Amino acid sequence: MIIYKDKTYICALDLGFEQIRSKWKAVILCHLEEGSKRFLALQRMTGAISQKVLNTSLREMEEEGLIRKKVYPETPPRVEYSLTEKGKGVVPALKIIEAWAQENYPEARGQEL
Amino acid sequence: MIIYKDKTYICALDLGFEQIRSKWKAVILCHLEEGSKRFLALQRMTGAISQKVLNTSLREMEEEGLIRKKVYPETPPRVEYSLTEKGKGVVPALKIIEAWAQENYPEARGQEL
DNA sequence: CAGCATCCCCCGGGATACTG
DNA sequence: CAGTATCCCGGGGGATGCTG
Numbered sequence: 001m002i003i004y005k006d007k008t009y010i011c012a013l014d015l016g017f018e019q020i021r022s023k024w025k026a027v028i029l030c031h032l033e034e035g036s037k038r039f040l041a042l043q044r045m046t047g048a049i050s051q052k053v054l055n056t057s058l059r060e061m062e063e064e065g066l067i068r069k070k071v072y073p074e075t076p077p078r079v080e081y082s083l084t085e086k087g088k089g090v091v092p093a094l095k096i097i098e099a100w101a102q103e104n105y106p107e108a109r110g111q112e113l
Numbered sequence: 114m115i116i117y118k119d120k121t122y123i124c125a126l127d128l129g130f131e132q133i134r135s136k137w138k139a140v141i142l143c144h145l146e147e148g149s150k151r152f153l154a155l156q157r158m159t160g161a162i163s164q165k166v167l168n169t170s171l172r173e174m175e176e177e178g179l180i181r182k183k184v185y186p187e188t189p190p191r192v193e194y195s196l197t198e199k200g201k202g203v204v205p206a207l208k209i210i211e212a213w214a215q216e217n218y219p220e221a222r223g224q225e226l
Numbered sequence: 227c228a229g230c231a232t233c234c235c236c237c238g239g240g241a242t243a244c245t246g
Numbered sequence: 247c248a249g250t251a252t253c254c255c256g257g258g259g260g261a262t263g264c265t266g
Contacts, residue, residue: 002218002220002221002224003220004218004220004221008161009221010140010159010160010161011140011211011221011224011225011226012211012212012214012215012221012225012226013139013140013210013211013214013226014139014140014145015208015214015218015220015224016209016211016213016214016217016221017140017207017214019199019212019214021134023134023138024129026126026127027123027124027126027127027130030126038178046123047123048123067186086158086173086217088157089213089217090152090209090210090213092209093206093207093209093210093213094130095125096203096205096206096209097126097129097130097133097203097206098124098125098126098129099125100129100202100203100206101125101126101128101129101130101132102125103116103131103202104178104199104202105117105125105128105129107115107116107117107128108115108117108122108125108128108129109116109136110125110176111124111128112124112125113124113125113126
């Protein structure tokens with residue numbers, strides 16, 4: 001039994017998985033692995049994600065220390081998101097899932113991010 | 114763009130991740146890696162999961178070919194769940210997440226399943 | 227023991243419109 | 247461009263009770 005931020009988890013996997021379980025976090029993290037990305041770039045890459053959800057996902061992951069947000073004081077504003085060391089630590093797991101899907105789902109053959 | 118069972122996914126990771134994204138599937142899969150388990154045993158291990166959710170999770174994963182269900186025609190009934198080859202393919206990813214959580218969250222130190 | 231059947235509630239996530 | 251502010255809906259997931 002683990003308690004973290006007022007929530008209880010039954011094991012480490014439960015806790016860790018919860019951090020990336022929402023609809024788009026995994027995809028976002030994988031995209032950021034290619035290098036830092038701007039808000040609009042992320043939105044375009046995912047395509048389907050709404051602004052609101054992209055924002056909450058990014059903020060939550062920033063609070064968890066998975067990603068870093070850098071704001072350039074320009075007009076129009078420029079913001080870049082990138083992976084932290086902690087964030088880089090989960091990506092290998094996501095890569096495995098991606099490869100696993102490509103192997104096991106014919107539809108996904110060769111479908112990279 | 115991938116279409117699978119009337120749903121669309123933007124990439125392989127999206128498709129693959131969706132198969133294990135629900136609250137308990139990852140934990141269940143990791144438990145099954147130790148060997149085949151009975152229904153009640155799984156329920157006890159997770160502790161927090163309700164029967165209904167455990168059941169739907171198991172059925173969905175069976176339909177996806179991640180796990181196998183073996184029914185022994187006895188009374189009282191005995192049912193055992195185990196990983197398929199396909200199911201074994203994702204577990205390494207979950208192990209990484211588990212280890213990652215143990216490293217990055219002090220609360221989860223040494224918290225095995 | 228291993229499950230269906232129900233009821234219910236919360237919130238994840240989409241759509242739309244507006245701002246610094 | 248990079249967000250906030252609302253509104254709204256579906257369904258994931260819990261609780262409880264019943265059966266072969």
